[in-house]
Each structure stands twice: as structure tokens, then as C-alpha cells.
Amino acid sequence: MGxxxxxxxxxxxxxxxxxxxxxxxxxxxxxxxxxFNSHRDSSLAPLPATSELQVQSFDIITRNCKSCHVDxxxxxVSNLLDYSHLINSGLVVPGDVASRLLASIDNNSMxxxxxxxxxxxxxxxxxxxxxxxxxPDLRPIDFAFxxxxxxxxxxxxxxxxxxxYVMGNSGLSSINQIQNNRFLLGDxxxxxxxxxxxxxxxxxxxxxxxxxxxxxxxxxxRDQYPWPSGVPNLVFNSMGRSIDSDESSMISEVNNLSIPNxxxxxxxxxxxxxxxxxxxx
Numbered sequence: 001m002g003x004x005x006x007x008x009x010x011x012x013x014x015x016x017x018x019x020x021x022x023x024x025x026x027x028x029x030x031x032x033x034x035x036f037n038s039h040r041d042s043s044l045a046p047l048p049a050t051s052e053l054q055v056q057s058f059d060i061i062t063r064n065c066k067s068c069h070v071d072x073x074x075x076x077v078s079n080l081l082d083y084s085h086l087i088n089s090g091l092v093v094p095g096d097v098a099s100r101l102l103a104s105i106d107n108n109s110m111x112x113x114x115x116x117x118x119x120x121x122x123x124x125x126x127x128x129x130x131x132x133x134x135x136p137d138l139r140p141i142d143f144a145f146x147x148x149x150x151x152x153x154x155x156x157x158x159x160x161x162x163x164x165y166v167m168g169n170s171g172l173s174s175i176n177q178i179q180n181n182r183f184l185l186g187d188x189x190x191x192x193x194x195x196x197x198x199x200x201x202x203x204x205x206x207x208x209x210x211x212x213x214x215x216x217x218x219x220x221x222r223d224q225y226p227w228p229s230g231v232p233n234l235v236f237n238s239m240g241r242s243i244d245s246d247e248s249s250m251i252s253e254v255n256n257l258s259i260p261n262x263x264x265x266x267x268x269x270x271x272x273x274x275x276x277x278x279x280x281x
Contacts, residue, residue, distance in 0.1 A: 053127040095132015156187035174214035216269035
């Protein structure tokens, strides 16, 4: 994507996975789990209880869930380290990635101390798939996503000018929400002793993505840049350059997803308006 002067790096092939992950977090659409099949073959025997995936999953549960759901049994949920209890209680349904245990982890409602990493989520998901005799997804997570602080983010008004250019004459109402959150997004007002934001970390990026979510999900912007023919213009207006081979590949990859066109556009829009190339000098 041509990211410059920033440690925020995204490999092109993994960008879809990153944006899909954030999209689910930001409630762009429900049931985001494009790479996993929840159908199970009941004739296949489950993996032994001592399988490596189970050991790894129990280690994750021990580190992140034990204090509340083993030591204290909060919320009526306990014995998370007891395999038989997990199955008999229905917290884990072999082969079903909609199992209650995984669902609460995938939507980041658990653990309350902070979301698990994508690697940890995948480990538990693969364990549940394997319990049902299904083949786990053992592909490497092919992206680097480093939220290290950038020391030269664009000033808020510069980013707003870019967004206004992208939106053109669409007159999006979501621009008002972004203006309302301008101080969270790095704007300043010396009269109120609010200084410019000269760094950009994970919380800033999350706030930015939450705000441009409304932009990317708007009908006006989809009409202005129809999927997929209008995406090259969206690239040019957001990045100031022609579409490159990585972005062309990403369009093809997203286009093959079994989701509506409006969601395909939202993925591409977030990918283009979220990278630090758009918000750093």
C-alpha cells in the first residue's frame, strides 16, 4: 500500500484479514467468520483430550479466564478447565464455531481485561473444529500489524481535507460526527488548553476507524464509488495515485467473498482510509 514514515505495516495479502477483523469488532456486519466451516461429520471421532490444540487452548483459558471462571465462577460459568464440563454444559459443541465459549471470545466481550489475540482466537477455534473431526485452519496469519506509535501524524484538519476530497459532493452526514469527535482524533484548541496530537498509537487508530466506519457504510459513498468499478477512483482520491497490483489483487480477493456488495465496499473503504499512509505525512 506504499506506507511511508510509519511503523504501521500491513502486508497486502493479509490486509483483508485485518480489515475483516476490525469490521467484526466495529459491528459492520454480523456473523463474520468467512474462513471457517461449522458443518461437522458426526461419524468422525474427536481428537484425544491430550491433543496439542487442546493443551494450547487450555493454556490460553488458564491465562485469561481462570481467575473468574474457575477460581470464582462468575456469571454462572465455571470449570472451564474441565473438558467434560465444557462439553456437557454446551459451552463447547465439537465442530461448531458458534459455540458459546468461542462466541464470547470472538466478539471480544470476554475476557473483560482485553481481547485475545487473533492467534489465540484461532487456536481455540481450531481446537473446537478438530473436536468435531473437522480440519483446522492451519494457514499462517499472513500479515504484520504493528501499532507502534508514529511521531508524525497528519493534523486533524489535513485528514479532514482528505476525507472531504474523497467524499466530494456527497454531503455525508457522518462528517458531522467526525467533527464532533475532532479532539479524540487529534485536533487542538489552545484556548481550551488542548494541544495537537503528535503521536498515533493503537487507541487513536481504533477511534479513527470507529469514526470512518459511518463514512464507509454510507449509501452516498457507495453510490459515488460503485463496487467494484469505482474503487480505482476511490484509491486515487484517497491515496493520490493510481491503483497498484496489490490493491487489484485485494479487490479480486474481496470480490470472491460470499457477502453483499455493500460489505465488500466497506472492507475496501476501511482498508484505504485506515492505513497510516492516509493519516501520516
